[in-house]
Amino acid sequence: MAGVTNRAFRSICRSFAPGLVYVNEMVMATAVLHRNPKTETMMAFGDDEQPRSLQVYGSDPADLARAVSQLCDEGRVDHIDLNFGCPAAKVTRRGGGAAVPARPALLRAIVRGAVSAAAPYGVPVTAKFRMGIDDDWRTDVRTGLICADEGAHWVALHARTVAQHYAGDARWTAIAELRAALDDAGHDIPVLGNGDIWEATDAVAMMDATGCDGVVIGRGCLGRPWLFLDLATVLSGGDPPPSRTLGEVAATMSAHARALVEHFDGAAVRSTGEDLAMRDFRKHSGWYLSGYPVGPEMRRRFSMVKTLSEFEDLLGQLDPQARLVDGGERIRRGHTNGPIRPALPEGFRDAPDADSDMSIPDDDRAMAVSGG
Structure with a gap:
């Protein structure tokens, strides 16, 4: 894709x-x-x-x-x-x-x-x-x-x-x-x-x-x-297997974001690899959080994240024990x-x-x- x-x-x-x-x-x-x-x-x-x-x-x-x-x-x-x-x-x-x-x-x-x-x-x-x-x-x-x-x-x-x-x-x-x-x-x-x-x-x-x-x-x-x-x-x-907890999702999101920074390092011309990675990851955040009980304000903040440290801070504010809502796996992404x-x-x-x-x-x- x-x-x-x-x-x-x-x-x-x-x-x-x-x-x-x-x-x-x-x-x-x-x-x-x-x-x-x-x-x-x-x-x-x-x-x-x-x-x-x-x-x-x-x-x-x-x-x-x-x-x-x-x-x-x-x-x-x-x-x-x-x-x-x-x-x-x-x-x-x-x-x-x-x-x-x-x-x-x-x-x-x-x-x-x-x-x-x-x-x-x-x-x-x-x-x-x-x-x-x-x-x-x-x-x-x-x-x-x-x-x-x-x-x-x-x-x-x-x-x-x-x-x-x-x-x-x-x-x-x-x-x-x-x-x-x-x-x-x-x-x-x-x-x-x-x-x-x-x-x-x-x-x-x-x-x-x-x-x-x-x-x-x-x-x-x-x-x-x-x-x-x-x-x-x-x-x-x-x-x-049962649905992943939001804590498990957050750990995967962190690993994915860091891998993106590494992927884009050296490819950036007018911005850094971190800049490109964080912009690119905004869509991924929406997909990862789809179906989980995360409020609109938190979702908005993920959609505007600019730095890896800001991103990690947001991940730390998620409820690590939360699981998918009923039918959450089938929400189309x-x-x-x-x-x-x-x-x-x-x-x-x-x-x-x-x-x-x-x-x-x-x-x-x-x-x-x-x-x-």
Whole structure:
């Protein structure tokens, strides 16, 4: 997730459940090729981080293949995930992101190029996508088949359309349909499900209901990095643990904030790493405190914090014994907007699924702002 799953946040997640795949922020292939300084900071991994998983966005097959080759040749990644799920208007308006699967020839060229570029290095390439543009323009099954045909290691489906954005419920039946279609085509490629996993038991329910092979956690881990430990516990046959006390949450918030300061040190130009970290952490504070009995004035103060010492002082004022209110775990965090009217290039709807369309969106003018 852009702006969230940086090195600092991943280190906190790994402290709860090491050994899982924690995907880095989404970066643009062109920015990788140009060695953009901001992108270089985004691509930072911890010294002990394994596997080093990076999500790449791009709409030019040649550029994306070159970016993948560069990353692999320099030994910077162990896994590449291709993002075809970003619903941001500034991306889809030019035919990129979640609009790419509506152009199957372009999609095939992108996946084929990335897989071929990574193959000499033994780096697996995977893909994440949505159900389609809207309910009348579904592309998920075809996208999964194309990815499987071209050698993707696994596919992950966010069970919402672009039009849904982040509203309503994820439609897990689409995940089951994708799994069945791949089975019918003779593909044993793993299918991962994504959408509305707020608690560990949701992951079990999704896998039971759809037959998917695993899950991708998105917004559910915002302010809840221990969700991965809960998930590992439940999938191993254990009981779901009780909610964390606010004291435990505060300890995690402190560790996360300090990791962010370290992450941003050296990347700051007009401000210090602490300045950047504290500004960035304001959104995290809202997510961590979501569902806990914390008053509006205290929440306001967390949203305006400027220094690490001020932040630590606020943490010390929280009730360490407090627990989540009833239903607090299921309060939605992160993006909640939608439904939307998908922004698409002029004439895009006039030729839906044009198999011969290899027109390439202008990536240099579209910065992705969401992982989809």
